[in-house]
Amino acid sequence: MILEIVTTGTELLLGQIFNTNAPYLAEKLNEMGFDVVYQTTVGDNRERMAHVLQTALERADIVITSGGMGPTQGDITKEVTASLFNRAMYVHEPSLERIRTLFTRRQMAMPQSNERQAMIPEGAIVVDNDWGTAPGVILEDGGKTIINLPGPPRELESMFSHAIAPYLAKRYGGQGTIVSRVLHTYGISESALEERISDYITKQTNPTLALLVRPGGEIIVRLTAKAADKPSATALIAKLEEELRQQIGEYIFGVDGVSLGEVVGKALMERKLKISLAESCTGGLVTSRITDVPGSSSYLLGSVVCYDNSIKISQVGVAEATLREYGAVSYQTALQMAGGIRHRFGSDLGVGITGIAGPGGDTSDKPVGLVYVAIDGPRGSEHYKFNFSGERTYIKERTAYTVLNLIRKYLET
Amino acid sequence: MILEIVTTGTELLLGQIFNTNAPYLAEKLNEMGFDVVYQTTVGDNRERMAHVLQTALERADIVITSGGMGPTQGDITKEVTASLFNRAMYVHEPSLERIRTLFTRRQMAMPQSNERQAMIPEGAIVVDNDWGTAPGVILEDGGKTIINLPGPPRELESMFSHAIAPYLAKRYGGQGTIVSRVLHTYGISESALEERISDYITKQTNPTLALLVRPGGEIIVRLTAKAADKPSATALIAKLEEELRQQIGEYIFGVDGVSLGEVVGKALMERKLKISLAESCTGGLVTSRITDVPGSSSYLLGSVVCYDNSIKISQVGVAEATLREYGAVSYQTALQMAGGIRHRFGSDLGVGITGIAGPGGDTSDKPVGLVYVAIDGPRGSEHYKFNFSGERTYIKERTAYTVLNLIRKYLET
Structure with a gap:
């Protein structure tokens, strides 16, 4: 059973909004065992939409569309679908009644244009909309099926889970x-x-x-x-x-979806260890990642972002001579940062991170992307050297993940 | 000039990741005056990809693909493109050399499989990749053009803006x-x-x-x-x-694309002011955002992430009595954090941030999302209270943006 998802809407073609309907439908359908093998996006243009749906019907058994079900002249998905299957449109009274009721409940008069939303291709199964005015439509013909769903994600998702998924399971079940x-x-x-x-x-x-x-x-x-x-x-x-x-x-x-920050947190908690960090080039990003995990306050004491060298000296305890002799970006400095923060914060583990995130700040022997990391803890200190490439925020991010992984490995050894 | 964007990758079909390449390309192309009228997604399946590209070539003048340019056997976009245009593939030596260099700089041996990335259809224009190993490809034939770009957004976006946009403007200019x-x-x-x-x-x-x-x-x-x-x-x-x-x-x-961090940085630089922060609930995220801006070392001295109350006292100078009387999440604590970090780091501006990011930690009078921010600087101290809602990382992010905006307004007043 081959499926194609067709999302419609000029705002998608213009790149103004992210397409969330296609991944939503794809994920749900795949979980049900259906093979979604094509996804297409087309604008609110009659000829092009017809071409896209025609192509989809040739290569797929089931085509699910989203969008173009509103009350405006630009909303044409049902009409295009009906004409591909040579079906006339008629006013579906129960749907019209639902739309009228919705407006009454909102204490508004129903604009004439909303009547269009109650127009249904002959022979179609009508699907009620729990969250909006546009009903959905299921149309079968010659072994092929088109399902028209509304574009707003809340309406589409509700309609899919309440009506379309059960319909597909019943009609085409046994997908395993x-x-x-x-x-x-x-x-x-x-x-x-x-x-x-x-x-x-x-x-x-x-x-x-x-x-x-x-x-x-x-x-x-x-x-x-x-x-x-x-x-x-x-x-x-x-x-x-x-x-x-x-x-x-x-x-x-x-x-199954676990993050490095969670793994590190769990390892620290199990070993009842507290951690603190001295971050330079990452600017606090590693600590922020650690604090993305709920409950991190039980193992993170805190950190110093020692961006300026004066702060490395005054707040972390790096020796002025070390900075002078080896430079701020050196394994010697990283080690003193790790040891210094551990001592000052009274933590079990101290981490030091220093590097050149760029784009400036490089020298002939210290290129952008050079990063030193040190860990000081119960089993002594270790230091590591990396050469990352890329732009500033990428180097920061890459370093942050790498540091979390180093902490994990230090703890697991 | 009709354009179609074809994004490839089984992970897209499975709905496992959002498709950001299609909206990125659509937006940029529309800005250049090109009409993007179809977007299609297909998996790493030779026959189906060939069908999709064939269909695209029939209805569009220019087809831009993303993805399937990696070193693995599932990466087939260039091969499918080449066979549609009846072109053989050859090893493009300069690309192979670039890939080798990249691995050397990473101090890694190049796996044999990466050689595949240097295979290019005959007669194609090769586009260098600034951020990765996969070169891009432009292939023209019989008035139709296919452009193959790599899938990772950073690589695709850089390649598009540096090479593809100029190529399209030169080759097909006059779109208004x-x-x-x-x-x-x-x-x-x-x-x-x-x-x-x-x-x-x-x-x-x-x-x-x-x-x-x-x-x-x-x-x-x-x-x-x-x-x-x-x-x-x-x-x-x-x-x-x-x-x-x-x-x-x-x-x-x-x-035009400026970030709050850049605006804050510019304002600090113009006023020759240095800043430091004491972050609790944001865990270093605000400082990290400030350091996303190149040159931030000229105005950021550093920060303390005082996650544990003991660190608020020992490293930032918050009074134990304040924590006892008003709690860590209070404007009194925020003010002492701002004043304390300013004093300890010797900066012109000090910022204090304390709140409850959740999901735990709330009390009857202090709900999740409650955040206090204080700024201490040349024109005295100010403090602010917010009630954000949402999950932990959203509250952190929302707070980070809000703090940057508060610093901006403090400086501009």
Whole structure:
């Protein structure tokens, strides 16, 4: 069963709003076991919309549209759908009544134009709208189905979950069950990760396997299994996961939507350790990420953003001689930041981060993207050197993720 | 000149990520006067991608793709494009050299698979990638053009603005001129803003006018004028902007892509003032936003994230009695944080931020979303109270924008 989603609306074509309907429908339909293989966006233009729907009907069994169901002259989706199926339009009295009632409840007079929303192609199934005036429409013909849904996300989502999903399940049931599991990895590039598991990628059928790059250098591996029932799908996933963990287990920091900040927080909590940070080039971003996690106040004491060298000296305890001799961007300074913040804040773990985020500030031997990180804690101090490339905010972000991953590894060792 | 945008990637079809490339490209192309009339999304499937690109070439003059340019076996966009135009692929040595260099700079060995990224269809124009390993490709044939761009937004956007936009302007110029201007506002809701300028919204033709809500509560007003030449379009915009400023001028903090952080930085620099912050509920996010701006080291001394109350006392100088009597989330504490950090860091301006980001931590008289901000500076101290609603990271983000706007207003008064 092949599905195509057609989103309509000139504001989408102009790039003025994000298309949230297509990913919403795609996710829900995929979970139900339907294959959404095309998504198309077209404006409120009769000829072009007809062409898009015609193409969709040729290559898909079910076409779901969103938008163009309003009361204005530009709202043409139902008309275009009806004419493709050679159906006349008629006034659907129950819908007209619903629209009138809605206006009465809002204590407003119904504009004449809203009558258009009660016009329905002959032979269509009408779907009530819980949140607005536009009814939805299901039209079947010659083995093909078009479903017209309204554009406002709240109306579309409600209509989909209350009426369309049950209709599809009943009408085309037996698509089986799909179960997904996401493995989150850090510290390995996409291509290196792929090489390690290339056998599984090449021979994938069920479960399937997809790599996705997330901001900050995180790579996720999504396993998706299709089976007649949930236990069978889950078992397929479990088997593949076990095999993958033998190849890339060291890089996997969590599953199913967990963040590095959460993993670090959990590790600190379990070990009853408190942490503090001295951040320079990241400007507080690492600490902010740690505090994105609810309950982080139980393990984060706080941080100093020691942007100016005078603050590194006065508030973190870096020696003036160290800055003079090795520079602010050096492993020596990072180590003193880590040790200094740990001592001053009385935490179990201290982290120091210093680097050149750019675009200025580089020298011949210290390029933009050079970052030193140090961790000082119960098992002594460690320091690390990185050369990131990219623009300022990217280097900050990349550094922030890297630091969280280093803390995780320090704790797990 | 008809354009179609084709975004590829199974993760898009599964609804796992939002499609930001299509609206980005659509907006930029429309601004250049090109008509983007179709947008299609297809997965990493050879046959279906070929069908989508074939259809696109039939109905559009220029087809721009995003995604499927990576090193993996699932990355097939260039190959499908080449075969539609009957072109062989060859190793483009300069691209291979760029990719090798990138890996060398990262101090990593280049995986064999990355060589695939240097494979180019014969006769194509190769576009360098400033931020990644995948070069872009422009292929012309029989009056039709396909442009393949990489999927990561940062790579695509940089490539588009540096190379593709100039190429399109030179090759297909004369689309008329569209001039846009963006007014950035803060501190007013979308509906209140709309009410203030509703006359202009209702009667808009040329220039047109669109309101867009950005993260953190920023609302932007985009003015777009179309004219035969740039001076005429600019004049239309200037007239409308002047009229709008009479209605909403107090909320406009900048134009054309400027950020609140940049505006604050410029104001501090002009007044030769240094700033420091004591952040609690925002966890360093405000300082991080300030340091997103290049050159911020000239006005930011640094900050203390005083998450734990002991740190508020020891590192910022908040009185124990204040915490006991009024609590950590109080204007009294915010004021002492602002004054304390200013004094300890020796800055001209001190900022204190304390609140309840949730989901826990609320009490009957102090709900989640309650935030106090104080500024201490040359013209004395001010404090402010807010009640935000939403989840933890939203409250942090909303607070961060609000604090930047308060600093701006403190400085401008």
